[in-house]
Amino acid sequence: MPPTPSTADKTARIVSVGSGKGGVGKSVFVANLAAVLAGSGQRVILVDTDLESANLHTLLGLRPPPVSLADFVAQRESELVKLVFDTHIPNLSLIAGTNAHVELPQPGKIDRARLLRALRRLPADWVLLDLSAGARASVLDYFLTADDQILLLDAEPTAVESTYHFLRAAFYRHVKEALLTHAARDLIDVAMDRGNERGIRTPNELLKEISDLDPEEGERFRGALRRFHPRLVVNKVHSAEEIKLGFSVRGVCSKYFGIGVDYLGYVSRDSAVPQSVQQRKPVVLADPRCDASVYLGRIAEKLQTEGRGTATSESAIEGKKRGKSS
Numbered sequence: 091m092p093p094t095p096s097t098a099d100k101t102a103r104i105v106s107v108g109s110g111k112g113g114v115g116k117s118v119f120v121a122n123l124a125a126v127l128a129g130s131g132q133r134v135i136l137v138d139t140d141l142e143s144a145n146l147h148t149l150l151g152l153r154p155p156p157v158s159l160a161d162f163v164a165q166r167e168s169e170l171v172k173l174v175f176d177t178h179i180p181n182l183s184l185i186a187g188t189n190a191h192v193e194l195p196q197p198g199k200i201d202r203a204r205l206l207r208a209l210r211r212l213p214a215d216w217v218l219l220d221l222s223a224g225a226r227a228s229v230l231d232y233f234l235t236a237d238d239q240i241l242l243l244d245a246e247p248t249a250v251e252s253t254y255h256f257l258r259a260a261f262y263r264h265v266k267e268a269l270l271t272h273a274a275r276d277l278i279d280v281a282m283d284r285g286n287e288r289g290i291r292t293p294n295e296l297l298k299e300i301s302d303l304d305p306e307e308g309e310r311f312r313g314a315l316r317r318f319h320p321r322l323v324v325n326k327v328h329s330a331e332e333i334k335l336g337f338s339v340r341g342v343c344s345k346y347f348g349i350g351v352d353y354l355g356y357v358s359r360d361s362a363v364p365q366s367v368q369q370r371k372p373v374v375l376a377d378p379r380c381d382a383s384v385y386l387g388r389i390a391e392k393l394q395t396e397g398r399g400t401a402t403s404e405s406a407i408e409g410k411k412r413g414k415s416s
Contacts, residue, residue: 101210101211102135102209102210102211102212102213102214102215102216102217103215103216103217103237103238104209104210104216104217104218104219104235104236104237104238105123105216105217105218105219105236105237105238105239105240105393106219106221106232106233106234106235106236106238106239106240107119107120107123107218107219107220107221107240107241107242108221108223108229108232108233108239108240108241108242108256109221109223109241109242109243109249109252109253109256110223110224110225110241110243110249110251110252110253110254110255110256111223111224111248111249111252112143112223112224113223113246113249114223114242114243114244114246114249114325114326115242115244115325115326115357115363116220116221116223116242117138117140117145117146117149117220118149118363118367118373119242119323119325119357119386120136120146120218120220121136121146121149121150121220121372122372122373122374122382122383122386123218123386123389123390123393124136124182124216124218124372125179125182125372125374125375126374126386126387126390127215127216127218127390127393127394128179128180128181128182129179129180129181129374129375130390130394131181132181132215132216132394133181133183133213133214133215133216134181134182134183134214134215134216134217134218135174135182135183135184135185135212135213135214135216135217135218136150136182136183136184136185136218136220137159137184137185137187137209137217137218137219137220138158138159138184138185138186138187138188138220139159139187139219139220139221139222139229139232140187140220140221140222140223141159141160141163141187141190141222142190142222143222144158144186144187144188144190146184146186146187146220147184147186147188148370149367149370149372150177150178150179150182150184150370150371150372151177151178151369151370151371152175152177152178152184152186154186154188154189155173155175155184155186155188157172157173157189158173158185158186158187158188158189158190159173159185159186159187159190159205160187160188160189160190161173161189162201162205162208163190163201163205165201170185170205170208170209170211170212171211171212171213173185173186174212179372179375183214202228202231202232206231206232206235219232219236221233224252224256225255225256225259225260227263230259230260230263231263233260233320234260234263234264238321238393239260239319239320239321240320240321240322240323240354241253241256241257241320241321241322241323242322242323242324242325243322243323243324243325243335243339244324244325244326244327244332245324245326245327245331245332245335250335250339253322253339254339254342254343257320257343257347257349257351258347259282260318260320261293261318261347261349262278262281262282264314264317264318265278265293265311265314265315265318266278267314268310268311268313268314269300269307269310269311270307270310271304271307273303273304274300274303274304274307274311277290277296277299277300277303278296281295281296281299292346292347292348293315293347293348293349294347294348296311297311297312297315297348315348315349315350316350318349318350319350319351319352320351320352321351321352321353321354322336322339322340322351322352322353322354323336323354323355323356323357323389324336324355324356324357325356325357326357326358326359327356327357327358327359328358328359332356333356336353336354336355336356337353339351339353340352340353354389354392354393355385355388355389355392356385357382357385357386357389358381358382358385359382360373360380360381360382362376362377362380362381362382362383363382365377373386374386374387
């Protein structure tokens with residue numbers, strides 16, 4: 091697929107969407123967000139990185155494509171652009187995650203870095219990554235490399251708890267890439283064990299330990315802390331209390347962890363959503379006036395009106411220059 095005139099001279103803006111656990115509606119959210127952006131006339135490519143449970147093609151009413159991201163991972167195809175397939179929705183294309191090798195479901199470290207570079211060169215204005223649920227290393231790499239990092243949750247207690255776990259794991263992985271010395275990076279490993287004997291429980295406590303060890307590394311840590319700004323979306327909301335959940339999580343992250351988290355918005359619980367899934371059509375197209383479609387539109391508008399994020403961190407660039415494996 092050759093680049094279109096509107097996208098040939100610029101890199102795609104990458105948005106990653108993750109969740110601490112499955113079942114919060116992440117893939118449905120991503121598919122609808124992509125449909126809204128495509129409806130505004132921008133070129134959008136959806137990428138299903140969940141090779142173990144790929145389902146974006148089904149949500150979009152497509153048959154499983156003959157080639158997918160799994161072919162890139164298995165090195166059967168080296169050009170990512172050849173895996174892009176048009177959908178029935180104008181301006182929206184898909185790289186599916188079907189046909190993965192069951193014993194090698196995710197790319198290794200080297201292939202992951204190659205894939206992330208290739209994603210930026212895709213002929214699109216937006217590339218949206220639908221991540222696997224949970225906080226495995228491969229998932230965190232996809233999440234952290236994006237320009238905009240969205241974490242989806244709902245009001246279930248297990249989802250909230252998993253969200254804190256995801257944010258903590260993502261933060262430590264992000265910061266570790268910013269540090270240069272083995273001693274400081276080893277402290278990150280210590281802090282990731284919540285029962286560590288040094289009593290490090292929060293990023294602020296870790297910052298003090300690293301600053302005492304090496305003031306320069308402490309400054310690098312502070313820089314990484316400033317650059318870490320994931321965004322929350324609360325899904326399946328049906329009460330005012332659940333709307334407030336995003337603010338509560340943001341407040342906890344700021345007060346107890348020292349982590350800046352933005353509350354991007356929420357999507358209401360709406361019977362039109364499961365109906366649209368049965369129809370294999372995004373709800374923003376099946377029922378554009380329903381409450382869920384309205385709130386999805388607001389989230390997409392906010393993404394479009396705000397500038398490109400800072401998630402392509404200096405620490406990640408420094409890490410590539412040092413030739414380190416993540």
